[in-house]
Amino acid sequence: MSHSPILEVDNLSLEFHTDGRTVYALDKVSFNLARGETLSLVGESGCGKSVTAMAVMGLLPKGNARITSGNIRLAGTDLVGMPERQMQAIRGNRIGMVFQDPMSSLNPVHTIGMQIAEAVQRHKHVSRHDAWARARQMLDLVRIPDAGSRLTAYPHELSGGQRQRVMIAMALACDPELLIADEPTTALDVTVQAQILELIADLKTELGMSVLLITHDLGVVAATADRMMVMYAGRIVEEGPVERIFARPSHGYTAGLLRSLPGHESQRRGVLTEIAGTVPRLDRPVEGCVYAPRCAFAEAGCGAPLPPARQIEAGHRSACIREAAVFAEMSNNEIVRSWA
Amino acid sequence: MSVIETHRTAPSPVSRWLDYARRNPATVICCALLLAFLLIAIFAPLLAGDPLKINPALRLKPPSDDAIWGRDHLGRDVFARAIYGTRVSMLVGFSVAILVTLFGVAIGVYAGLSPIGGAVVMRLTDAMMAIPAVLLAIAFASLMNAGLLTVIIAITIPEVPRMVRLVRSVVLGVRQQLHVTAAISIGTSGLPLVWRHILPNTLGPVLVQATYACASAIIASAVLSFLGVGLSPEVPSWGGMMADARQQFRIHPILMLYPGVLLSLLVLAVNILGDRLSDALDQRKSRRSGL
Numbered sequence: 001m002s003h004s005p006i007l008e009v010d011n012l013s014l015e016f017h018t019d020g021r022t023v024y025a026l027d028k029v030s031f032n033l034a035r036g037e038t039l040s041l042v043g044e045s046g047c048g049k050s051v052t053a054m055a056v057m058g059l060l061p062k063g064n065a066r067i068t069s070g071n072i073r074l075a076g077t078d079l080v081g082m083p084e085r086q087m088q089a090i091r092g093n094r095i096g097m098v099f100q101d102p103m104s105s106l107n108p109v110h111t112i113g114m115q116i117a118e119a120v121q122r123h124k125h126v127s128r129h130d131a132w133a134r135a136r137q138m139l140d141l142v143r144i145p146d147a148g149s150r151l152t153a154y155p156h157e158l159s160g161g162q163r164q165r166v167m168i169a170m171a172l173a174c175d176p177e178l179l180i181a182d183e184p185t186t187a188l189d190v191t192v193q194a195q196i197l198e199l200i201a202d203l204k205t206e207l208g209m210s211v212l213l214i215t216h217d218l219g220v221v222a223a224t225a226d227r228m229m230v231m232y233a234g235r236i237v238e239e240g241p242v243e244r245i246f247a248r249p250s251h252g253y254t255a256g257l258l259r260s261l262p263g264h265e266s267q268r269r270g271v272l273t274e275i276a277g278t279v280p281r282l283d284r285p286v287e288g289c290v291y292a293p294r295c296a297f298a299e300a301g302c303g304a305p306l307p308p309a310r311q312i313e314a315g316h317r318s319a320c321i322r323e324a325a326v327f328a329e330m331s332n333n334e335i336v337r338s339w340a
Numbered sequence: 341m342s343v344i345e346t347h348r349t350a351p352s353p354v355s356r357w358l359d360y361a362r363r364n365p366a367t368v369i370c371c372a373l374l375l376a377f378l379l380i381a382i383f384a385p386l387l388a389g390d391p392l393k394i395n396p397a398l399r400l401k402p403p404s405d406d407a408i409w410g411r412d413h414l415g416r417d418v419f420a421r422a423i424y425g426t427r428v429s430m431l432v433g434f435s436v437a438i439l440v441t442l443f444g445v446a447i448g449v450y451a452g453l454s455p456i457g458g459a460v461v462m463r464l465t466d467a468m469m470a471i472p473a474v475l476l477a478i479a480f481a482s483l484m485n486a487g488l489l490t491v492i493i494a495i496t497i498p499e500v501p502r503m504v505r506l507v508r509s510v511v512l513g514v515r516q517q518l519h520v521t522a523a524i525s526i527g528t529s530g531l532p533l534v535w536r537h538i539l540p541n542t543l544g545p546v547l548v549q550a551t552y553a554c555a556s557a558i559i560a561s562a563v564l565s566f567l568g569v570g571l572s573p574e575v576p577s578w579g580g581m582m583a584d585a586r587q588q589f590r591i592h593p594i595l596m597l598y599p600g601v602l603l604s605l606l607v608l609a610v611n612i613l614g615d616r617l618s619d620a621l622d623q624r625k626s627r628r629s630g631l
Contacts, residue, residue, distance in 0.1 A: 057525055063455065084529075092526030105522040109540040118536070119526035170526055 004076065006177050006210045007033040007056065012070035012080075014055060014234075024282045025051045027234045028070070033178070038204060038211040040225035040242070042218065042257070046279055048234040049214045053180045056212070057097055058087040075177065093123040096171030100183040102163035106155035112139075112166045113151030119173040138169035141206075142199060161192035168199065175207060182214045197224050218261060222246065227315075230254050233280055233290040239309075240316030246339035250312045250323035252295035255330050289319070297322040297329070367616045373609040380423055381430040388420035391576040400592060409598055412584055422598050424576040428565075429558050429606060432492055436557035437550045439496045440503050445546060447500070448507025449534060452515065458508065465501035473498035473556070474563050481570045491570040495560045499553045506549050510542040517541070544621035551614030555607045562603055578603045 014026040026048050033039045041049045054060045056072055058079060072079040074094060079087065091097075099105040107115060116135035120126060126134070132151065139147035142165040155163055164184060171179060181200060185193035201224055204211050213225055221228050221242060228245055230238040230253060238251040249255045256275040277294035280286070289295070292302035301321055309317040320326060330336050351359070361368045380387060389406075395415035403410045409419040451458040468476070473495075480494035514520060515538065523537045564570040565579025573580055578599035585595035 059521060059524060088527050088529045090527075091524065092528075097522075097525040099518055099522055099525075101518055104518040107519045107523065107537050107541070109543075110536065115523075118523075118528060118532075122527045122532075167522065170522070173526075 003035075005032040006035045006075055007212065008071070008073040009052070009056070010071045010073070012052075012055065012072060013068045014051060014060075015066050015068055017064045017066065021283060024285055025065075025234050026055070027285070029231075029234070029236055030070075031229055031236060031239065033210050033212055035177075035210055036204070036208060037227065038201070038213055038225045040213045040215060040221040040228040041231055042215060042221055042228055043231035044216055044279065047231045049216075049231055050182055051234075052231075053097070053182045053212065053214055056180060057091060057095060058082070058084075059091075089123070092119050092171070092176070093174045094176050095178045095180060096174070096176040097180045097182065098164070098167050098171050098184045101187045102160050102167055103187065105167050106163055108155055111152050111154055112158070113153075116166070116170050116173050119170050123174045134173060135169070138173050139166070141172070141203070142166070142169045144169075159192075160188050161195060164188060164192075164196050165199065168196075168203070172203065172207065172209075176209060178210050178212065179204070180212045180214070183216070184213075185220065186215070186217070193220070194223075200224070218257060230257070233286075234282055235290060235319065237291065237320065238318045240312070240318075243339055244313070244316045247336060248312065248316070248327055248340075249330050249333075249336060250316070250318035250327055251291075251320040252289075252297045252322060252326055253291045253320075254318075255326045255333075256294070256296070258330065258333060258335050261335060289321075295322075297325050364616070366612055370609040370612045370616075373605060374613065377426055377430060377606055377609075381426040384423045384427055388423040389417050391417060391420040391424040392574060393417070400588065410592075410595070412581070412595060413588055414584075418581070418595060418598060421576040421581055422578070422602060425578040425581060425599060426602070426606075428488070428571065428575065428577040429561060429603070431488065432495065432561040433554040433558040433606075433610065435492045436496050436499060437554035439492070440499045440553040440557075441546060441550045443496070443500050444503025444549075445507050445539070445542070448504040449511055449538065449542075451504060451508040452511025453534070453538075461504065462508070465504050468498065468501045469505075471498070474560055477560055477564060478567065478569050481564055486570060486572050488571065491561055491564055494564070494570065495557045499557065503546070503549055503553065506545055507542055510545050511538060514538050514541045544618075548614050548618040548621065551610055551617060555610040555614065558603070558607055558610070562599075 009029055009031050012026055012029045016023040016025055029052060041052060043049050055067065056079065067080050070080065074090065106112065113132060113135045116138050117131035120131040120134045136147050136151055139150055144150050144162060144165055158166065184200065185196050188196060197220060200211060215221060225242050227240065228242050229236045230251060232253045238245060238254050245254060249258055259273050260275060262272050275294055280290060287305045288303040289306055292298040295302065299322065306319060307321065309319045310323065312318055312323060393416065398411050398415040399413050401407065401411040407417040407419060409422065412418055447461060451461040476498040477494040480497055481490055484490040520537050523533060528537065562579030565577040566583045568583060571577055571580065581599040582596055589596055
């Protein structure tokens with residue numbers, strides 16, 4: 001049992017219904033997250049990264065989000081269609097979540113000690129006093145100096161980085177098996193970003209949990225994740241170990257992302273490379289490759305219904321039928337060469 | 341700038357208070373006024389004689405030592421009636437503000453969290469708000485027995501929908517805030533979620549609206565007394581005094597002026613404090629005025 005994945009998402013499709021319009025937000029998303037692993041979900045804004053996280057947490061608006069197929073299994077238990085009351089017992093207890101904006105993810109009217117203790121008291125049958133002791137312990141764990149006196153601080157008295165540490169303390173207060181970090185460093189200064197990522201990596205090892213790290217920053221992925229998934233328009237287009245994907249990008253979109261990274265010798269002080277076009281509106285199901293209209297490698301076959309994702313090598317899958325051409329083109333890329 | 345300030349020794353509470361008073365004279369004056377009215381209402385028996393004693397021989401007598409604001413058409417002490425009238429106004433104003441807040445917040449939070457219940461509640465408030473508040477209050481007052489409680493209830497009912505709408509719209513906004521999602525993500529739900537994470541963040545606008553409800557309740561109670569609905573005529577109230585004075589308006593306009601000025605002062609003080617409160621709770625404005 002302990003070798004089975006902590007999180008299995010299988011064939012998950014999800015739609016939003018608003019004002020008679022349907023948005024196909026996730027299309028047959030499947031992935032596994034092993035125990036003790038950091039898996040990164042990469043993609044641009046609106047590609048479905050956060051929706052995936054919210055679906056796992058059961059935080060999607062009930063009125064208009066509908067899971068049309070698939071399962072989300074936490075240690076073997078399906079979370080799709082689980083009664084709200086059972087879901088509440090899982091949130092914060094077995095899955096913790098850290099959000100993008102630490103400036104607004106803490107309640108301004110309560111002290112941080114109270115907010116961490118609330119998480120403890122909600123799930124563990126402990127006294128108020130013990131919950132506060134745990135809160136203090138958590139502040140120590142997330143390396144907030146002088147934890148004892150900071151317990152009674154209000155969120156506005158803390159910096160962005162400290163607030164994110166408090167948010168992490170809240171998410172981890174009940175020792176969850178899985179931490180979902182939804183762009184945890186996007187709103188922070190670059191120097192603070194590194195500290196927070198390091199903290200998450202350290203805590204992962206210390207507490208033996210698994211991390212689903214959602215980001216749009218390939219640098220973050222390279223620094224922290226074991227495996228990565230590239231997501232585009234609600235689909236996972238490439239998946240594999242981080243070093244394999246950087247060394248052998250096998251999807252037109254992954255190639256586009258890598259080429260957009262600034263700071264190559266070729267484009268120093270030059271124009272930044274971008275991916276032409278915009279993300280498609282997901283208001284109708286797409287048969288072929290969703291990325292084809294923007295893809296530099298696209299050919300006629302890309303519009304046809306896609307074959308199942310092909311295995312590039314063990315653990316490395318790509319949905320791209322032009323993966324050979326992509327790699328041939330990318331093998332001269334500076335980043336790819338540095339990882340090869 | 342904050343660096344400089346932290347190095348300066350903290351000013352004493354008194355000098356900070358004086359500094360505040362110098363920068364916000366209107367707030368301080370209104371607070372003092374409200375406090376004065378409150379003290380007058382509480383200590384009315386010490387300040388004035390019997391407001392009920394009728395003395396036809398002395399009717400419409402001009403100001404004298406035993407009745408410094410003169411006497412009305414039944415020979416009653418106008419000053420005593422004005423002083424005791426403060427009680428009715430304050431009692432009605434504050435009771436209505438508290439009741440409106442309690443009911444308005446409870447119903448408003450429900451309406452903000454339950455989509456179907458919310459729609460029903462909103463249509464009901466729409467219907468109630470289509471009828472002028474005073475008209476509705478008169479209708480309710482005439483349905484019940486005369487008395488202070490009747491007046492309070494009759495004024496509260498038409499005030500509640502306004503509060504409900506406000507609370508609902510604030511709750512709809514707060515519910516979307518990330519910290520509420522974060523609270524749900526640690527497993528908080530149900531009543532604790534509402535009580536700890538949604539309610540406290542609606543407090544600012546609710547407080548401001550409560551002051552406006554208080555002011556409008558004071559006016560409404562005067563209107564009801566003036567029209568002779570609700571309180572029985574011998575009970576001293578500013579509205580009732582104005583109704584009595586109306587018959588003598590040509591000859592003794594001053595009798596109308598006393599309760600009128602007091603009413604205006606009280607309502608003005610409450611309203612200005614409400615405005616100041618709303619400014620103080622608005623982060624951007626309060627930073628500018630250094631509150």
